[in-house]
Amino acid sequence: MTATSAAGAGQQPRPPVVGMVGAGQLARMTAQAAISLGIEFRVLADTPSDSAAQVCANVVVGDYRSAADVLAFGAGCDVVTFDHEHVPGEHLTALAAASDVRPGGSALRFAQNKAVMREHLAGLGVRVPRYRPVSSMAEVAAFAAETGPAGRDGTGAGWPVVLKATSGGYDGKGVWLCADEAAAAQVLAHGIGLIAEEYVRFDRELAVLVARSPKGQGASYPVVQTVQEDGICREVIAPAPGLDPDLAVAAQHLGLRLAAELGVTGLLAVELFEVGGELVVNELAMRPHNSGHWTMDGAVTSQFEQHVRAILDLPLGSPAMTAPQAVMVNLLGGDDPDLYSRFVHVMAADPGVRVHLYGKQVRPGRKIGHVTVAGDDVGRLRERAWRAANFLSLGTEEPDGRVLP
Amino acid sequence: MTATSAAGAGQQPRPPVVGMVGAGQLARMTAQAAISLGIEFRVLADTPSDSAAQVCANVVVGDYRSAADVLAFGAGCDVVTFDHEHVPGEHLTALAAASDVRPGGSALRFAQNKAVMREHLAGLGVRVPRYRPVSSMAEVAAFAAETGPAGRDGTGAGWPVVLKATSGGYDGKGVWLCADEAAAAQVLAHGIGLIAEEYVRFDRELAVLVARSPKGQGASYPVVQTVQEDGICREVIAPAPGLDPDLAVAAQHLGLRLAAELGVTGLLAVELFEVGGELVVNELAMRPHNSGHWTMDGAVTSQFEQHVRAILDLPLGSPAMTAPQAVMVNLLGGDDPDLYSRFVHVMAADPGVRVHLYGKQVRPGRKIGHVTVAGDDVGRLRERAWRAANFLSLGTEEPDGRVLP
Numbered sequence: 001m002t003a004t005s006a007a008g009a010g011q012q013p014r015p016p017v018v019g020m021v022g023a024g025q026l027a028r029m030t031a032q033a034a035i036s037l038g039i040e041f042r043v044l045a046d047t048p049s050d051s052a053a054q055v056c057a058n059v060v061v062g063d064y065r066s067a068a069d070v071l072a073f074g075a076g077c078d079v080v081t082f083d084h085e086h087v088p089g090e091h092l093t094a095l096a097a098a099s100d101v102r103p104g105g106s107a108l109r110f111a112q113n114k115a116v117m118r119e120h121l122a123g124l125g126v127r128v129p130r131y132r133p134v135s136s137m138a139e140v141a142a143f144a145a146e147t148g149p150a151g152r153d154g155t156g157a158g159w160p161v162v163l164k165a166t167s168g169g170y171d172g173k174g175v176w177l178c179a180d181e182a183a184a185a186q187v188l189a190h191g192i193g194l195i196a197e198e199y200v201r202f203d204r205e206l207a208v209l210v211a212r213s214p215k216g217q218g219a220s221y222p223v224v225q226t227v228q229e230d231g232i233c234r235e236v237i238a239p240a241p242g243l244d245p246d247l248a249v250a251a252q253h254l255g256l257r258l259a260a261e262l263g264v265t266g267l268l269a270v271e272l273f274e275v276g277g278e279l280v281v282n283e284l285a286m287r288p289h290n291s292g293h294w295t296m297d298g299a300v301t302s303q304f305e306q307h308v309r310a311i312l313d314l315p316l317g318s319p320a321m322t323a324p325q326a327v328m329v330n331l332l333g334g335d336d337p338d339l340y341s342r343f344v345h346v347m348a349a350d351p352g353v354r355v356h357l358y359g360k361q362v363r364p365g366r367k368i369g370h371v372t373v374a375g376d377d378v379g380r381l382r383e384r385a386w387r388a389a390n391f392l393s394l395g396t397e398e399p400d401g402r403v404l405p
Numbered sequence: 406m407t408a409t410s411a412a413g414a415g416q417q418p419r420p421p422v423v424g425m426v427g428a429g430q431l432a433r434m435t436a437q438a439a440i441s442l443g444i445e446f447r448v449l450a451d452t453p454s455d456s457a458a459q460v461c462a463n464v465v466v467g468d469y470r471s472a473a474d475v476l477a478f479g480a481g482c483d484v485v486t487f488d489h490e491h492v493p494g495e496h497l498t499a500l501a502a503a504s505d506v507r508p509g510g511s512a513l514r515f516a517q518n519k520a521v522m523r524e525h526l527a528g529l530g531v532r533v534p535r536y537r538p539v540s541s542m543a544e545v546a547a548f549a550a551e552t553g554p555a556g557r558d559g560t561g562a563g564w565p566v567v568l569k570a571t572s573g574g575y576d577g578k579g580v581w582l583c584a585d586e587a588a589a590a591q592v593l594a595h596g597i598g599l600i601a602e603e604y605v606r607f608d609r610e611l612a613v614l615v616a617r618s619p620k621g622q623g624a625s626y627p628v629v630q631t632v633q634e635d636g637i638c639r640e641v642i643a644p645a646p647g648l649d650p651d652l653a654v655a656a657q658h659l660g661l662r663l664a665a666e667l668g669v670t671g672l673l674a675v676e677l678f679e680v681g682g683e684l685v686v687n688e689l690a691m692r693p694h695n696s697g698h699w700t701m702d703g704a705v706t707s708q709f710e711q712h713v714r715a716i717l718d719l720p721l722g723s724p725a726m727t728a729p730q731a732v733m734v735n736l737l738g739g740d741d742p743d744l745y746s747r748f749v750h751v752m753a754a755d756p757g758v759r760v761h762l763y764g765k766q767v768r769p770g771r772k773i774g775h776v777t778v779a780g781d782d783v784g785r786l787r788e789r790a791w792r793a794a795n796f797l798s799l800g801t802e803e804p805d806g807r808v809l810p
Binding site (some may be wrong): 013016028029031032036038039041053054055056057059118166219250261299301313314315316317318320322331337338339340341343344347349351354355356357359360369374382 | 446458459463624719722
């Protein structure tokens with residue numbers, strides 16, 4: 001029932017209806033991109049004030065955890081896709097009986113369950129950090145002793161250790177870097193499924209974003225460098241500066257191969273560690289991804305349009321860059337909620353900065369938008385992007401006299 | 406009441422509400438651009454199936470010719486703007502008592518009435534084609550005899566002559582190129598206000614698009630070449646190939662000067678004839694314009710975002726190009742309404758072509774979308790854009806063996 005559907009007498013053929021479960025900023029920017037494709041785009045929103053619900057013409061308010069709500073939403077759509085990984089697997093199965101679900105449940109479970117994903121990737125011969133499901137302090141401590149740097153940095157046997165929620169998380173967080181047993185105890189106290197993971201001493205973090213269509217067409221964006229802070233993506237540099245061209249090609253091949261092996265339809269983002277000239281897979285996401293926001297202003301086809309093209313089995317767009325370099329910095333909420341007023345200053349200071357706001361209430365540390373600058377000189381681009389982001393987030397250009405963090 | 410408005414207790418300051426009267430493709434693409442600015446964007450649509458109404462979260466259905474409808478729409482908006490010039494002047498005056506109307510009625514009347522516009526421009530010393538209000542065949546014939554090429558091309562005394570509706574038009578058309586008295590008689594028979602205008606033997610047509618904010622900031626996009634066919638814009642090349650740099654600067658200065666002289670807020674598009682190295686002003690529009698659609702894929706700031714920034718008195722964005730050249734070709738409806746199916750072929754044939762569909766029912770000759778290609782080699786870009794547009798419009802790549810018209 002995808003693509004152009006049969007039309008009644010006297011009606012013109014109608015383009016397909018795409019529904020996205022979730023109405024955060026990823027759905028908002030997908031809705032924005034879908035406008036150019038002339039299709040109908042709907043979102044399943046938690047509330048009418050969700051980021052995407054504010055701007056989308058077709059909004060259904062419902063609960064993604066409710067089978068009834070998800071199935072009713074899917075019934076009106078030719079293709080259903082997602083702006084997050086949290087729809088229960090049994091709902092995905094039921095949904096697939098009536099609509100095309102892309103990515104499908106069998107692919108999505110690798111993004112939903114970190115233990116399943118790591119086990120599967122290791123089986124494919126892909127390098128992942130050492131990990132183990134844990135449920136007690138004794139297990140965490142044993143894992144630390146076996147895998148950790150063994151006191152190399154003076155923090156004791158094997159610490160720090162990373163704890164990750166197997167699926168979902170707690171209070172919006174799913175990753176905890178634990179310096180010692182006391183920190184691990186706090187995480188264990190949440191009573192959620194966890195894996196322990198070695199703390200990888202990476203040289204830097206990279207990400208590769210690929211698209212794959214049901215027909216099997218693939219396309220890869222250039223490999224980017226990402227900078228995370230407290231588990232939140234702060235900055236993305238495209239392409240990753242100074243990356244060994246062979247390693248870049250290897251990362252793109254890895255992304256395309258994983259998309260095919262896992263049966264992904266739509267986007268697949270692969271977060272990577274670069275360690276001593278090798279690639280270690282950290283995380284997977286099967287949706288538009290923060291590491292690809294720069295494509296809105298720096299690539300021929302944005303990741304949001306690419307995702308829609310892929311799930312509709314349309315030919316993929318060119319992932320080529322439109323400038324030699326692009327830098328994206330996330331806007332995190334600060335203490336002053338009056339974002340719009342500060343916006344004016346940023347626009348006046350640099351007419352070439354692209355700002356994208358998500359329509360969210362400002363809360364400290366919350367992702368409320370992003371800025372992108374494209375051009376030639378990556379040092380200068382970073383300065384411009386950070387200057388704009390600092391001012392928008394904090395109301396001051398250089399919180400401590402430095403522009404760059 | 407513009408910009409950030411005061412908020413009630415406990416609420417965060419809200420960004421402004423922009424309302425656009427009219428919900429055609431210009432409003433659709435403005436809604437798309439406004440998403441990134443984090444503001445609320447509303448349209449006043451004739452019907453819920455209007456191009457912009459299909460994709461916009463905030464749609465009011467009403468009649469722009471009704472004072473009550475226009476005033477009710479304006480009451481919810483901080484700033485009101487337009488996707489066409491047809492709102493009656495007295496409604497604009499009433500509207501201005503409650504909202505900021507941009508452009509204002511005193512500027513808009515120059516875009517609404519061709520006789521008023523030409524008289525005013527001539528008074529400013531700007532070169533316009535010779536023209537005269539006419540209401541009878543005797544007046545048209547006299548004008549032709551005085552101003553025409555006097556039989557130079559064998560068509561008799563002074564013909565052809567251009568007749569233009571003073572305001573609005575008839576059956577969607579406002580410009581008629583009349584080869585002889587018989588053709589002019591058909592136009593006179595409509596009984597609408599007309600001006601006769603000399604048929605300018607131009608070397609080519611150009612357009613310059615500028616933005617001006619209430620504070621008086623101005624910004625000009627590069628001067629483009631436009632190709633019209635039967636009074637419909639078919640192709641735009643940015644920047645205009647081989648244009649004398651002095652003439653390009655003169656055109657940009659002219660655009661900025663006219664925006665200031667006429668008190669425009671928002672965009673001003675100036676359609677020009679290039680005649681023997683000089684510029685003649687043909688038409689004005691005070692809104693996003695077909696000659697600026699290429700900016701979505703070829704400039705740092707699209708004309709649609711620029712219009713919103715200008716009417717909100719935000720600092721203007723960079724109008725710089727992101728590629729050396731861009732070519733836009735309009736998609737006109739053909740006989741086969743199944744646009745979406747042909748879309749697939751176009752995407753497969755050229756992953757770098759940007760296609761924008763307007764969600765309109767396909768009717769022969771109707772503007773239903775546009776394609777843009779950006780890059781280096783204007784000849785190759787034109788071929789790619791026309792190939793995509795021909796196939797989308799006609800279902801065949803080269804209707805007569807030629808790619809270019």
